Structures are given as structure tokens and as C-alpha cells.
Amino acid sequence: MPQIAQIAETYSSQIFWLLLTFGFVFFVIGLGMVPKVQATADARDAKISGDLDAAKAAFARADEAEADYRARDAESRAAAQALLAKAKAEAAKAAEVKLAAADADIASQIGAAEARIKAASDAAMAEIETVAADAARDMVARISGVDASDEAARNAVKAALAHG
């Protein structure tokens, strides 16, 4: 086994060159270069997590803006609805007032017309009475030759008219 057979003549060279090469590896590569590689990886990790955080924050802000927009939308909708309801109520009230005025006007017109009709029909009735009383006097005079008084004829006509 050369590892044991050659140990006496090779151990110093082995140790020397190992320390030299491993020293180079440790001081130049391990201490000089590895921290830089590690720093790059760490910086990248930090950047990625930072970007992710920023994206999350932006997402939250967008959600907030949307909620805000929705709230304002609902608010303005409610305001519009209230305005509409108010206008409707006002219009209904105005219409009612106008309707009442028109109703009163129409009622008074109807009253006047009815009074006129009544007057006309009364006048007509009176005329009919006179005409009927004249006719009745004529009929009485022709049938019985008695000249009925105007008063009696009028009463008889009134009685007949009242009985239909």
C-alpha cells in the first residue's frame, strides 16, 4: 500500500502542497469570491421579495380604490334616487293641487249649469201650467159652458201635474 509504504518520504510534500492549494482555495475562492456570489444571490432574493411585496401593496391599493369607487357609486345612486323621489312627490303634489282646482272649477260650472237647467225647467213648468190651465179652462168652457176661474184651473192643473 503506497499510502503507508511511501509515507516517510512523501508526507512533507503532501502536507505542504495540500496546505498551499487548500490555502489558495480558502483564501482566494472561499473568502474572496464566495461572499460575492452569495451577496448576488442574497440581493436577488431581496429584490424578488421586495418586488412581491410591492405587487401585494399595489394589489391592496387597487382593491381599496375599487371599494372606494363602489361606495361612491352607491352613494351617488342613492342621491339620484332621492332626487327622483323628491321630484316625483313634488310633481304629484302639484298635480293634485291643479286637479283639485280643476275639480272645484268643474263643480262650480256644473252647479251653475244645473241651476240654469233648473231655472229653465221651472220656467218651462210654469209655462206648461199656464198653457195647461188655459187649455183646461177652454175644455171646461166648451164641455160645460161654465167659465172656470183662472185660480181653479191652475189648482186643478197643479194637482194633475203633481200626480203625474
Added chain:
Amino acid sequence: MAESGKIDPMHQFAIEPLFGTDHLSLGGFNIAFTNSALYMVAAAVVLWIFVVGGMKRELVPGRWQMAVEYMTGFIKSLLIANVGEGGKKYIPYVFSLFMFILLANLLGLLPLGLIGLHPFTFTSHFTATGVLAIMSFSIVLAVGFYKHGLHFFSLFVPHGTPALMVVPLFFIELVSFMVRPFSLGLRLFVAMTAGHVLLKVLAGFVINSANASPALGLTVGTASFILMIGISALEVLVAVIQAYVFALLTSVYINDAENLH
């Protein structure tokens, strides 16, 4: 082993000085640039190229940067899972350890023999894995005593130990603690050595049976070759798992030092 024909399955572990540096020395110690050292340098260079490719530092990473960041992220999550947030400061060390061992294991598995080179896995040498294990263990000791002072010894006395058991348990825990660097280093060395030996032995079967007779070559040789394909795949898995186990145990031990119990 050498009797099985001309193929010595242990020869792959032999360390040979390269470029005539046999007698290069430092303070009396031989520091020849060997094939083992070559593969250490190769692992370091390949790792450097790999990480440099991930240094573009773009916000949207390319494939290469993604791969490098995946590896650092893997070590980071390993440390956070085992040590907690305080484990992040060990990322450079555990990353270096894991990638260096992983590349050493994988580079040693490359089929470079096809183009006449001799692949070498320095993690199959306990002189190398031992240094790495002692390094991890030293960090655990240093952090433990620096953070907790002598209170670090309470690691050896689990909560709720009866007073009578404190002393024996202290020694048992101390032994199990002191064994850690050995188990850490030997595990990697043994796993890599065993896999490579197995592959070489099976390759020896293929060659020797084919040389013996066509009938043996078609039966034993073919069966061994099919087995080799499966074991090669298994070895790639072992290369990754052993590197992971080394990094995982290191972070578990660091957890002891950081948080005690």
C-alpha cells in the same frame, strides 16, 4: 496483490515526483512536486475556473452563475440546518472544503488512462485527508474554546447525567470527541481507496481472463466489465457522498462548538 499477473491494483496510489523536483526541499523537508500535488493544483484551478464563471453577478443569472450559486446556496442551507444562523460565517470554509474534496474525488475518476495519463486521487491518501480533518477539528477546538472558554468541556457531560456517572461519561465523551478527526480523515481515505482498488481489480480480471483464453474472456471478462460499469457509476456517487459527508460532519462538529448542546 502483485502476484495477479502484471497488474498491481495499488500502483495507482503511488506518489511520484514530477518535473525532476525529487529533491525540492523547504527547511529540511522534502516538498517535491508530485503527481499528488499536481492533482491538488488541478482541483484548485478547476474550482477557481468554476467559481470565476459564477462571478458575473447578474440579477438574472446564466446557467453557469446559477450552478455556482446553487453550490454556495447548498452549503449555506447545510450550515443553517446544522448550526443555525450563526453558521453562515463558516460558508467560505465549508464551501472550500466540500468543493475541493468533490473535485479531487471526481478528477481522480476521470478516464485519463485512455489517453496515457495516470489519474490520481489525492483523497485516497490519509496524509491529505488527515490534514483536512485536523483543519476541521482545529476550527472546532478554536471556536469552542474561544466562544465558551473552559465551559466548552461541558460538551462532554450531557444534560441530566447522574453525578455518579459524570466522571466515566466525561472520559467516554472525550474519547469519542478525540476520535472525530481520525474518523473524518480515514472515512474519506478508505472510501476512495476501496473504490479505486475494486475498479482496478475488476479491470485486472478483464485483462487477465481475456489473455488466458477467449472462453474465459467472454464469460468472466464480460461479467467483470459489466460490473465495472455499474461500480464506476457507484464511484461517482461515492465521490459526491464522501465530499458531502465530510462537509456535513464538519458542520455538525462546528455546531457543537458554536452552540454546545
